[in-house]
Structures are given as C-alpha cells and as structure tokens.
Amino acid sequence: MKRKPFLAGNWKMNLDRKSGVELVRALRDGVAGVGDRDVAVFPPFVYLDEIVRAAAGSNVRVGAQNLCDEKNGAFTGEVSAEMLRDVGVTHVLVGHSERRQLYGEGDELCNRKVVRGLAGGLHVILCVGETLEERDSNRTEHVIGRQLTKGLAGIDAGSLERITIAYEPVWAIGTGRNATTAQAGEAHRYLRGVLSGLYDERAADSIRIQYGGSVKPDNVAALMAVPDVDGALVGGASLKADSFLAIVRYK
Numbered sequence: 001m002k003r004k005p006f007l008a009g010n011w012k013m014n015l016d017r018k019s020g021v022e023l024v025r026a027l028r029d030g031v032a033g034v035g036d037r038d039v040a041v042f043p044p045f046v047y048l049d050e051i052v053r054a055a056a057g058s059n060v061r062v063g064a065q066n067l068c069d070e071k072n073g074a075f076t077g078e079v080s081a082e083m084l085r086d087v088g089v090t091h092v093l094v095g096h097s098e099r100r101q102l103y104g105e106g107d108e109l110c111n112r113k114v115v116r117g118l119a120g121g122l123h124v125i126l127c128v129g130e131t132l133e134e135r136d137s138n139r140t141e142h143v144i145g146r147q148l149t150k151g152l153a154g155i156d157a158g159s160l161e162r163i164t165i166a167y168e169p170v171w172a173i174g175t176g177r178n179a180t181t182a183q184a185g186e187a188h189r190y191l192r193g194v195l196s197g198l199y200d201e202r203a204a205d206s207i208r209i210q211y212g213g214s215v216k217p218d219n220v221a222a223l224m225a226v227p228d229v230d231g232a233l234v235g236g237a238s239l240k241a242d243s244f245l246a247i248v249r250y251k
C-alpha cells in the first residue's frame with residue numbers, strides 16, 4: 001500500500017513569536033502546490049494560537065509538542081487536548097524521547113496521553129526509539145516494540161487512522177548522525193510487524209511510520225525511499241523555511 005508521506009517539523013523550545021510566524025508564512029506559500037504529502041509544524045504552546053491563525057487556509061497543519069493526560073481540573077501547568085482543539089490545533093506529539101528522558105515520561109503515561117489525545121479529537125504522533133546503549137546491547141527491537149505496544153494499549157483499530165508512529169533513535173536526534181537507510185528500514189519493518197500482531201495486516205499496512213533523527217535536505221530522499229518509511233519528524237532542519245521546504249519537497 002502507498003501511504004501519503006507526512007513531513008513534520010518539531011520546533012522544540014526554539015524560535016520566538018515573530019520568527020515563528022514568519023516561518024509559517026514562508027511554509028504556507030512554499031507548500032501551496034503540494035497536495036500529495038501532509039505537512040505539519042509543532043511550535044511551543046504559547047505560540048500555537050497565533051501560528052494556527054497564520055497557517056489558516058493552507059496545507060500546513062499545526063500540532064502541539066505535548067499534552068496533559070487529564071481532561072481538566074487541578075493540574076497546574078498542564079494543557080489539555082480540548083484546549084489544543086479549541087485554538088485549532090489538530091496534531092500532538094506523544095512520548096518524544098526528550099519527554100521520556102528529560103521529564104521521566106514512561107510508557108503508561110504516554111499511553112494515557114495517546115488515549116486523551118484521541119478522545120480530544122487530535123491526531124497523535126507516538127514517538128518511539130532506542131538509546132545508543134540499548135542499540136549496542138541488541139535491545140532495539142525489545143525497546144521500541146515495548147514502547148509501541150504499551151503506547152497503544154487499549155486503542156482500537158478504528159482509531160488508528162488518527163495515529164502516526166515516529167521512529168526516532170535517540171542517538172540520532174540532534175547529533176547529525178542519522179540512522180542508515182538499512183537501520184531505519186529494519187526498525188520500521190519491525191514496528192509494522194508489531195502493529196500487524198496487535199491489530200491485523202491491513203491496519204498495520206495503512207499506518208504511517210515517520211523516521212526522525214538528523215533528517216536534512218541531503219538525506220531525506222534516501223530515507224523516504226526506504227519501503228516502510230512514510231515520512232519524517234524533523235527537529236533542527238525544520239527551524240528554517242529553506243531547509244524544511246527542501247525536506248517537504250524531496251524528490
């Protein structure tokens with residue numbers, strides 16, 4: 001099955017209001033004619049409202065980098081799926097490795113966030129990935145299989161059309177050292193096999209699996225040519241219009 005490529009830019013804690021709006025304006029012009037791939041940006045929370053308005057009417061979707069696992073109430077500092085929807089956000093990242101590693105988010109919390117994101121009407125990108133130590137000790141499949149299985153616990157097949165998986169080896173994020181096409185291909189194939197076991201082959205075949213970790217204009221085409229790679233989750237290279245547009249328009 002041919003899956004529509006999905007290119008996403010995770011701004012992390014970068015840019016400011018002015019440069020974020022300028023970037024999204026440049027992207028909306030730059031992707032105006034691009035209908036055969038999905039494009040989304042993930043700005044910091046405080047800029048979401050304004051970025052959604054700047055992107056309105058274009059092919060650029062806007063997502064949040066995180067959400068609360070609760071719907072509302074006494075959760076100081078948190079933001080719910082409903083609040084994100086309220087300002088026009090359509091997508092959300094769950095379980096990015098920086099959330100897992102720096103903020104201690106485990107599989108159960110990630111699962112609750114997936115559930116909440118879907119219940120709140122969002123499209124969820126669930127991120128999985130192994131550390132260098134885990135890869136070196138041959139635990140890659142064990143780790144990403146566990147993150148995927150636990151992350152999707154209780155999610156029915158009917159919700160899968162609002163889920164994307166991002167495979168992001170931790171050792172490749174922000175290091176300039178991307179996974180080889182063989183490494184990405186192996187991991188993506190493995191994840192699709194796990195999905196097939198959790199659901200069925202048809203469901204596994206239709207879900208998109210993005211690769212993330214030092215995706216740049218000069219390596220995106222080779223990664224996207226790998227059969228099970230259906231998109232890219234881009235950090236550093238999504239902060240400038242020319243490099244992100246070059247990635248979105250890969251040939």
Ligand code: PGA
Nearest residue numbers: 173174213214234235236
């Ligand atoms: P990078 O980040 O492209 O800067 O490696 C990817 C990510 O963390 O999503």
